Amino acid sequence: MHPLREWVISPPYVKDHDAAQVWKLHEKRDIYRREYSDHWWSQNVDVVLCPPFQGTASRHDTAKYWGYTAIWNLLDYPGAVFPTGLFADPSIDIYQEPLRPMSAADGQNISLC
Structure with missing residues (x-):
């Protein structure tokens, strides 16, 4: 699996x-x-235009937040994501360290992307 x-x-x-x-x-x-x-x-x-995610794309196999897309899956509505640029701009697309939960319980409620 x-x-x-x-x-x-x-x-x-x-x-x-x-x-x-x-x-x-x-x-x-x-x-x-x-x-x-x-x-x-x-x-x-x-038509509804909305963000597919709360930030830039996550690294492959790391996205654990589906709040932006779950409703469309439940409704069985089609969706499409359009890239906004071909390359990241290092002057404005600044890497942020992933959030770290303070306890095991906190980790269940946040995205670790």
């Missing part, structure tokens, strides 16, 4: 569900999708 996939589906996020519970979750998801769509239709929204 890919390490990031294993991280995403590892406890405390994974719960055992029987088939009936899974179908109830699917129903809740579908209701949510319809409500989202109805709201957007009522506001004449055709």
